[in-house]
Amino acid sequence: MADLTNTETIRPGWFSTLANPTTFMRLSGKVLPWLTIATLLLFAVGLTGAFLAPPDYQQGETVRIMFIHVPSAWLAMMCYTIIAISSAGYLIWRHPLADVSAKAAAPIGATFTLLALVTGSLWGKPMWGAYWVWDARLTSVLILFFLYLGLIALRQAIDEPGRAGRAAAILALIGAVNIPIIKYSVNWWNTLHQPASVIRADGPTIHSSLLWPLLVMAIAFTLLFVVLHLKAMRAEILRRRCDALIARHVRGDAARAGTEEAANA
Amino acid sequence: MLDLGPHAAFIWISYGAAAFCVIALALWAWGDERGQTKRLADLERRGLKRRSGQGQGNS
Numbered sequence: 223m224a225d226l227t228n229t230e231t232i233r234p235g236w237f238s239t240l241a242n243p244t245t246f247m248r249l250s251g252k253v254l255p256w257l258t259i260a261t262l263l264l265f266a267v268g269l270t271g272a273f274l275a276p277p278d279y280q281q282g283e284t285v286r287i288m289f290i291h292v293p294s295a296w297l298a299m300m301c302y303t304i305i306a307i308s309s310a311g312y313l314i315w316r317h318p319l320a321d322v323s324a325k326a327a328a329p330i331g332a333t334f335t336l337l338a339l340v341t342g343s344l345w346g347k348p349m350w351g352a353y354w355v356w357d358a359r360l361t362s363v364l365i366l367f368f369l370y371l372g373l374i375a376l377r378q379a380i381d382e383p384g385r386a387g388r389a390a391a392i393l394a395l396i397g398a399v400n401i402p403i404i405k406y407s408v409n410w411w412n413t414l415h416q417p418a419s420v421i422r423a424d425g426p427t428i429h430s431s432l433l434w435p436l437l438v439m440a441i442a443f444t445l446l447f448v449v450l451h452l453k454a455m456r457a458e459i460l461r462r463r464c465d466a467l468i469a470r471h472v473r474g475d476a477a478r479a480g481t482e483e484a485a486n487a
Numbered sequence: 488m489l490d491l492g493p494h495a496a497f498i499w500i501s502y503g504a505a506a507f508c509v510i511a512l513a514l515w516a517w518g519d520e521r522g523q524t525k526r527l528a529d530l531e532r533r534g535l536k537r538r539s540g541q542g543q544g545n546s
Contacts, residue, residue, distance in 0.1 A: 449516075450512050457519035
């Protein structure tokens, strides 16, 4: 049995150490410049590949929209999954950094979802003859965009940060049901949207000349998300430090005023 | 200039929208962190210290 009287034997795990905001600020500050450089290099390679790739035999030159549409759609879903995991972490362990992660990811996810919708429309018009159809994939992605907006609005509507975080976390977990619906909508329902062509049990169906720039762009977008998320998390931690300092200062002033009032009475 | 065929406008607008979104997000993320760093430094300059920084003279 562990000797609980000896505090030196109780050490926080690596995850707890990493989740400490001060440690997070130090480590993220160190890795961010390298991640930014890697992101820029991957974008340079990916964009070069995207414009040097041959046109598709069916879609022609419009296939180039795929190199930004598919990674945007991928990020839209990945970002929401991260929000859902962070929200679960916040509700279960009440860890403030999990709440910071969920809050920081929402505007980024909303932007990439909007980008996926816009680029999808611009790809749909020349291919399908319509900017928009109410099929399962497009509708579920539109719902995802509204979920992001709902998360952002909910936080802004509640003044008390703890209550806002819990309410947003519950909404995020309920909305997570939409992620498998988006992913499998093309298999479950008859839809105009093409089925999965990269992540498939029988391998990708895209020609390698188009596949490699797509994968490079997907990694570049993912790294871009990591950089933006870390930056937004750092800003949120600093904001909370400022707010805590001001709140402590206000409480101190109120306590001093109370003491003086009691002394004068 | 690349010849992107009859649908070039759709392709360029897509890439333009992506560039706009990425630049806007980058400006937001960098600007927000910079703003909060300045705000924290300003508060500390005015004598408001974090508990961890008290007694050491910095945070």
